[in-house]
Amino acid sequence: MQLALTHARYQLLETIRIPIAIFGSAFFPAAAMLFFVVPFAGKDPVAATFATASMVTFSVMSANIFSYGVGVAEDRQQPWDPFTRTLPAGPAPRFAGRVLAGLTITYLSLIPVVVIAATLTEARITPMAFLLALVTVAVISVPFTLMGLSIGYALPSKAAIVVAQLVFFPLAFGGGLLSAPGSAPGFVEAIAPYLPTRGAVELMWAAVGHYEPARLSLIMLGVWLVLLAALGGWAYRRDEGRRFS
Amino acid sequence: MTLARADRVSRRYGDVLALDQVDLEVRAGELVGLLGPNGAGKSTLINLLVGLRRPTSGRVELFGGDPRDPASRRQIGVTPQETGLPGTLRVGEVVDFVSAHYPDPIPRNELLDQFGLSELARRQTGGLSGGQKRRLAVALAFVGRPRLVVLDEPTTGLDVEARHTLWEAIRAFHADGGTVLLSSHYLEEVEALAQRVVVIGQGRVLADDSVDAVRAVVGVRRVSLTADGLPSLPGVVRTEQVDGRTHLLTADADQLVRDLVTSGVEFRDLEVRPTSLEEAFLAITTADAQPAAAA
The missing domain is CATH 3.30.70 (Alpha-Beta Plaits)
Structure with a gap:
């Protein structure tokens, strides 16, 4: 456990030394807040709160897909990675450290969205709901963490960057993150329940306001979890087998 | 006492047989040089001994256990052939990070001093010269007060002076009772350090003898x-x-x-x-x- 914290600390240090990495995952959601949420939904407390929850989900997704997808793929290319495997520790502390660091980056990348929501919109949230939302962030990080890890372990870093960029926008748009609950374009409403972003954002909406998540979205989120866990596990073992067998 | 052992070990990469039925024993207190041309199988043998790879057939042992079990690696220190340090971390931080894995590490300043790196403690490793990186990579093998250090071509890319500084550190470690297994493709380096030389070529052990005997052959x-x-x-x-x-x-x-x-x-x-x-x-x-x- 001590060792996991050590790994997390140095991974965070590595990330923070290149601040643009954190800035990147915080930028899109913050910009979307400023350009879409503030002018169009900012005056309506309920709409602004839901829209903020959507942007938080967006941010969680992009932070996880990028920090794991690109981060893991890059680490795999460095000879430092095999060196750490000669130290007297199994893969668990490094892995746990990576997840802790990823979660920390995720929370950091949310700060701009929350600050914009609190200062420039009418979005309101009770302290209890805020705490619940913080926990929900950790919960909905899980599928996107697994997605990032799958990308990172399966692909070389140049391909990982491209794939991360390719998946994150369709997931955000298709899952209805860019529109208020129930008011997305028709085809988005049709496909959204089948995307992991939908179940995730519905959980966020439920955390911050009166919203009943659709059963189909939650079931599909569970299906995605299982699929992504299997894919991530496969990619990890394949990588181990290739580099360390 | 045998610290590391390879017993009829073979390792195949696809069609290539990198190691072919290799036997090797490193006993406590020895300073063993693995000598051989590039591509002879030295690094493969080292990677098997430190648990980075599994042999295709045969057995490897480290302190009597499987090198892939972290507990077996508690008393070793390794410098891989390639120097890959996290570029954004400072020299001191990298040392602290590796130290955190050992129960009784050498204090940071003492270690940096010994390898002539004290001046660089605050520098990010990405900004070091190739030779400085290499010295740090070798220093990291000694952090945990190991009984056995395994150095894969430790002085590659170093100038003469840096090479001699490193040789001094390796000799001092050995004089204190430490065991060393180091690979090199320079006869000079093995002559300067080792008592026993294992020559590897085309995946096989060609000779395992004293430095003098090998020098006569070479x-x-x-x-x-x-x-x-x-x-x-x-x-x-x-x-x-x-x-x-x-x-x-x-x-x-x-x-x-x-x-x-x-x-x-x-x-x-x-x-x-x-x-x-x-x-x-x-x-x-x-x-x-x-x-x-x-x-």
Whole structure:
């Protein structure tokens, strides 16, 4: 456990030394807040709160897909990675450290969205709901963490960057993150329940306001979890087998 | 006591047989040099011994256990062939990070001092020169007060002075009772440090002997000449006929030339050249195995 914290600390240090990495995952959601949420939904407390929850989900997704997808793929290319495997520790502390660091980056990348929501919109949230939302962030990080890890372990870093960029926008748009609950374009409403972003954002909406998540979205989120866990596990073992067998 | 052992170990990468039935034992207190040309299988053997890879067949042991079990690696320190340090971390941070894995690490300043890195403690590793990175990578092998250090070509890319600083550190560690396994393709380096040399070529152990014995073998020279029929000459370890030229391998080229002259045989175009490590070992081992196969 001590060792996991050590790994997390140095991974965070590595990330923070290149601040643009954190800035990147915080930028899109913050910009979307400023350009879409503030002018169009900012005056309506309920709409602004839901829209903020959507942007938080967006941010969680992009932070996880990028920090794991690109981060893991890059680490795999460095000879430092095999060196750490000669130290007297199994893969668990490094892995746990990576997840802790990823979660920390995720929370950091949310700060701009929350600050914009609190200062420039009418979005309101009770302290209890805020705490619940913080926990929900950790919960909905899980599928996107697994997605990032799958990308990172399966692909070389140049391909990982491209794939991360390719998946994150369709997931955000298709899952209805860019529109208020129930008011997305028709085809988005049709496909959204089948995307992991939908179940995730519905959980966020439920955390911050009166919203009943659709059963189909939650079931599909569970299906995605299982699929992504299997894919991530496969990619990890394949990588181990290739580099360390 | 045996600290590291390979027992009839083979390792295959696809179609390539990188190691072929290799036996090796490193006993406590030894300073063993693994000598061989690039691609001979030295790094593969090291990677098996430190648990980075699994053998295709055979057994590897580290302190009596499986090297892939983290507990077996508690008393080793490793410098891999490639220096990959996290570029954004500072030198001191990298040392602290590795220290965190050991119960009783050498204090940071003491370690940096020993390897002449004290001045660089605050620098990010990405900004170090190649030689400085290499010195840090070697220093990291010693952080955990290991009983066995495994160094894969530790001085590659270092200038003469840095190389000697490193040799001093390795000797001091050995003088304190530490055990060292180091690979190199420089005979000079192995001569300077090791007592025992294991020569590896084409995935096999070609020789496992004292430095002196190996030096005698590697000191083989090639005497080439054109002649019609030679008498049998003393001291020739191997004879080759290529395109009308006769090549004689011998440990004492001076004496061979004297013998040639006194034998009165007609010869032309005399040439004496040193053999490369690889050439010397392969010539001698294949000669031993199949004396009639001279090409």
